[in-house]
Amino acid sequence: MTLIRKLSLVLALSALGACSGGSGGGGSERQVDVSSGPSSGGFVYAGPAPASDEIQQFKQSFYDPLAANDRCGECHTPGGSGTTFFVNQDNVNDAWQAARTVVSLNDPAVSAVVRRVAEGHNCWLGVGQEEACATTVTGYVERWAAETVRTAATVQLLPRRALDPGGARVVPAALTDAVALYPALESSGELMGLLAEYCADCHSDTAPTPQVPYFASADASIAFEALRSRINLSQPQASRVVLRLYPELHNCWSNCEENAAELLSAVERFAAVIDATEVDPGLLISGAQVLAEDGIIATAGGRHESDLVAKWEFREGAGSTVADTSGVLPEIPLALSGEYSWMASWGLRMINARAQGGVAGSAKLFDQLVGTGEYSIEAWVAPANVSQEQAWIFGYSGGPDNSNLVLRQSLYNYEGLTRSSVTEQSNSGEPALATDDNAELAQATLQHVVLTYDPVAGRRLYVNGVYTGDVDSVGGGLLNNWNESFAVTLGNSTSGANPWAGALRLAAVHNRALSAAQVAQNFDVGVGQKYYLLFSVSELLDGEASCTRSSNREPVNYCYVVFEVSQFDDSAYLFSEPFFAHLNPDGGDVNFDLRGIRIGLNGRLVGVGQAFVNVTGRVSGGNLGALPELLSPMGTILALEYGAEQDEFFLAFDALAGRSGVADDGDVESWFPVYNGQPAPDVAIRTFDEINATLSALTGVPTGSNLVSQVTGKTVPETFGAVRRALPGIADFNAFMSSHQMAATQLAAAYCDALVQDGPRRAAVFPGLNVAAAVDSGIDWRGLVAAPLIDRAANAGLLDVDYRNAMLDEVELLISDSRDLKPYVLLNGSWVSDPNPAAHNKRDGLMFCENDAPCGPGKTAEVVKAACTAVFGSALVMIK
Incomplete structure (x- = not known):
């Protein structure tokens, strides 16, 4: 897309x-x-017709479902007790005017009418169902917004708040680390002690009616793991466990405001022993952003x-x-x-x-x-x-x-x-x-x-x-x-x-x-909530006058590197497709070089998932309303620490607009047999065209083969076209990334699939192998499959006998595992191999199919493809 x-x-x-x-x-x-x-609450609109298409869209999307008497119509109409008549039952045109004051079409979730319902105001589903009512109203506003701006070409990106990275206090990863820093953490009157004393009736895995999160569990390690994302040591007053008591008034044990203050003090005492992380002053950094607070909804x-x-x-x-x-x-x-x-x-x-x-x-x-x-x-x-x-x-x-x-x-x-x-x-x-x-x-x-x-x-x-x-x-x-x-x-x-x-x-x-x-x-x-996260680079582009406007109060930044970001699951974020956006309404071109984007989280660069370190290019133009300038089509997964409401992200650049940071690895040097008169390193990486040619030579499958892979759903050339940009572009070993390995594996799978489908070529690589035989019919997997693969990939005659045997052992073990993928079941809290697959009528193993009978020849071919992909997609082919 x-x-x-x-x-x-x-x-x-x-x-x-x-x-x-x-x-x-x-x-x-x-x-x-x-x-x-309720359905309609007995209300049928009989007032003046909508005065425009826009008001008709408002009526269908927002007004009709909320104007019922048993929702908002009894109060928020003339004669009712509400202060804003956003569902005026006498005149939908007047209702449209009033509704515009209580909704945000740019960000429906922060609309006043949504917040009021979330806080417990007239939720028609009943007490305790405020989240469901608020979600429903958010949906109404989103449909109204989608209709209102459906002719717009892009989501409206707006300048974001100026936020300096650093100063974050990170909750320790394990309870033992936390207690080492603050021994009183579990004591009575301290953070975990208070939660265990007053919240265990609900927020415990052993409660009569357990409710997540289990931060009051009798098992302190479970409680601490659930608590980590509910406290904010950088801003203790923003901790969810505090806000739930006051102002949200959730199950207080006496006076909500006093109880919240008691918990806040406990969070502050814990925070005081945690050192704040400081950003490396040598980094060339952007402004910071917090996903839940600063992100602009992209799922429109x-x-x-x-x-x-x-x-x-x-x-x-x-x-x-x-x-x-x-x-x-x-x-x-x-x-x-x-x-x-x-x-x-x-x-x-x-x-x-x-x-x-x-x-x-x-x-x-x-x-x-x-x-x-x-x-x-x-x-x-x-x-x-x-x-x-x-x-x-x-x-x-x-x-x-x-x-x-x-x-x-x-x-x-x-x-x-x-x-x-x-x-x-x-x-x-x-x-x-x-x-x-x-x-x-x-x-x-x-x-x-x-x-x-x-x-x-x-x-x-x-x-x-x-x-x-x-x-x-x-x-x-x-x-x-x-x-x-x-x-x-x-x-x-x-x-x-x-x-x-x-x-x-x-x-x-x-x-x-x-x-x-x-x-x-x-x-x-796709699915789930997606945001645009705008990282200001205006401070780094001080030579570009159109990137910043000063005022008597706060400067306004207009130049951003933007990522599409979503919370991938409970423990990770997805960052993808960065682009440059210039938001100055008065226009003005920009023109600068950019190289190497690294993502920082809570004051430090993340250690895993830096997929954009090889981004390089020149940014030019970018006036407001122009098409965004895509910097990379790639994406990456980053580990979650606090959660979307607390984690603070920033970017660091190797070089931008003539300035460099400490993360700069220097000039990229190509690999040659001799470099600058000195012997070159022994290890380099094959580039995209070399990998493609190598796989063709190893398998004997032409680079233009028209056989369609069942794994990739594409032919060899189609697969190569799809992954080419994700394969290494330079031979430098230091530039190798995990995405290169994944792309090479996909290409190897396409070649191996084509090889196994082609009878003559398969016989040339695996002489004596009968793929029509059942997987348990006594096939010599080591001699007929593992040995040809290793000898081709590692070059026969060059390997030490013991080393070759060790490699054959690894491939044979891989084949053995592939032939017996019986399902795992949960027994006594642990995942174990199904002890009785026949009773469950399993049909999922490669070794055994229905009723524990041996599988047909199709499974033998699958095992050979898997072994071929594992060997030919490995470092044996990537390294030169």
């Missing part, structure tokens, strides 16, 4: 289509019911949602309710039960839990989907394992044996069930449409899964934007036998008999079967 597309704000208005139909057969096994909240659109019916984004981060942010009434808030935890990166980790909607709200799916006769279920999921069977990701059902539709995981397969006129014999929608066993598409990693249904083709499954190719054996039919008394569930069936373990990042329902292009579009957009 291009940068321009990422920056665009795309129309994402939900379409309403109410249709009715009969109810299907089968009784309900529903166990739990929750309120779906791009998804196809014209036929959206329901959507859950798991933004809440706390509470026991998940909001339906589709804006299509009636909404379907989901009540959480069981064992679960919220993810900081927008998500819900399901351990043994269920998220269930009420029957009244769930009937929206009956009305919408039966009427069109089509649907799509879309989910971003990360399965916890590949050993769970008939585990429900999404269901609209009354129980395990009575359902309208189900999306579930069984081992390495995703499965879809739909009750229709062609499955009359089954109340559960059997037979299931399942992905191919050999494809092993369900993996324990983040995946985009879509189940579609239409009256002609029936069910289709897509994984990561691609149609799986699995054909519905019963075809399409009508949905006229659905039961409207069923309930929506995520992560389990209504009876709790089908738990699914994993992370849910987004779930959505559409009343049309998404096309392949629309599925790919939503996959490309």
Whole structure:
């Protein structure tokens, strides 16, 4: 996805289509019911028509869902007790004028109306559900904003606050380190002692109703790990454990303001013994930024949602309710039960839990989907394992044996069930449409899964934007036998008999079967909250007058290096695609050289993940409104320390505008046999073209081979074209990065796949090997596979016998491991190899397939490809 597309704000208005139909057969096994909240609250607008398209968009996106009497309409209209009439029931045009004073279209989450609901003001879902109500209102404002600025070419980037890096006080990584610095930490009246005394009834893993975070656990190491991201030693008053007591008034033990002050003092005493980190004065640094406070939301659109019916984004981060942010009434808030935890990166980790909607709200799916006769279920999921069977990701059902539709995981397969006129014999929608066993598409990693249904083709499954190719054996039919008394569930069936373990990042329902292009579009957009983080370089460009404007108060910076940043998961950030932005509204060109970007966190350069050290180029132009100047298409993962609300990032440059920092490694020197009259180093790195030629020579596969790799989905030249820019561009060993190794591995996989597919070339490299044999049929893996690979890659005859044997041992061990990848199961708190795979009917090992029978010849070929990729993608090929 291009940068321009990422920056665009795309129309994402939900379409309403109410249709009715009969109810299907089968009784309900529903166990739990929750309120779906109000629908219209008895209010029907009868005032003057919207005066413009913009006001009509405001009415559809924001006004209609909030103007109900049981939401905001009773108070925030003339005659009500509210001070701002942003849902004026008499005149939507006046409401539009008032609403503009309580929302921020540039940053919906900070809107006054959102903050008021988050603080507990009139949450219609009830006490304790403020996060869900605030998330819902944020969704209304976002849709209004998307409609209002949908013609704009880019997200509006604004100058950020001036913040100097350094001065951060970092919480020690382990409890033992913390106690060594502050022995009283766990004592009564101190930080951990106070939390253990007053919060253990809820925030403990052994509490009657455990609630994360477990910072009051009886196990001090668990408590400390949960506490690390909830305290801010640089700004103790900003610590979450303090703010939750006051001003948020969360479960105080006596007087909230006094209790908060007591905790604040304890945090301050702990902070006093921690030395502040100071930025190396020799670094050439930018201004600093904090993601949650300074980031500009980048996820403004791009998804196809014209036929959206329901959507859950798991933004809440706390509470026991998940909001339906589709804006299509009636909404379907989901009540959480069981064992679960919220993810900081927008998500819900399901351990043994269920998220269930009420029957009244769930009937929206009956009305919408039966009427069109089509649907799509879309989910971003990360399965916890590949050993769970008939585990429900999404269901609209009354129980395990009575359902309208189900999306579930069984081992390495995703499965879809739909009750229709062609499955009359089954109340559960059997037979299931399942992905191919050999494809092993369900993996324990983040995946985009879509189940579609239409009256002609029936069910289709897509994984990561691609149609799986699995054909519905019963075809399409009508949905006229659905039961409207069923309930929506995520992560389990209504009876709790089908738990699914994993992370849910987004779930959505559409009343049309998404096309392949629309599925790919939503996959490309990705999931979770993304921000633009603007790092000021105005101070370094003091020769560029247009980069800074001085005023009587604060200087305003206009020149920034910008990253797209998201919290990748609970322990990491994703930084990607840096670009230069010039935000001076009066214009003015800039012109300077830039080399080497390094990312700093909390006062020091991060030790792992510096993917932009080789960025180099000249920045010119960049007036406000011009296209951003992309500096690199790459991305990297950085470890989280405090969390998005506290971690302070900055950039350091090797060189910028004629100035250099201590991180400058000097001039890049090419590798030659003799350099400056002196013998060159013995070790260098092959460059991109050399790696490509080397792999071709080793495998015998031409660089232009048209055989498509099952691993990369591309031919050899297509794979090389995709990874070429990520391969080494210079021979200097000091410039080698981990991204180079990953790119070389992908290219090696493409060559090895083509080699194994090509019979004559395969026979030339592996003489005597029969890939049609079963993997356990006595194949001489050492002699027929490991030896040819090592001898080709390391050059036969040059290796010491003992060293060659040691290398053969390593490859043989790799092959042995590849042949026996039986799944792991959780027993007594530890992951162990499944002790009874036959009982679980496993089909996932390379050595053993269904019922512990030996796998077919296709698995032998896979083992050879894996060994070939491991050897030819290693340092044996990279180093020269």
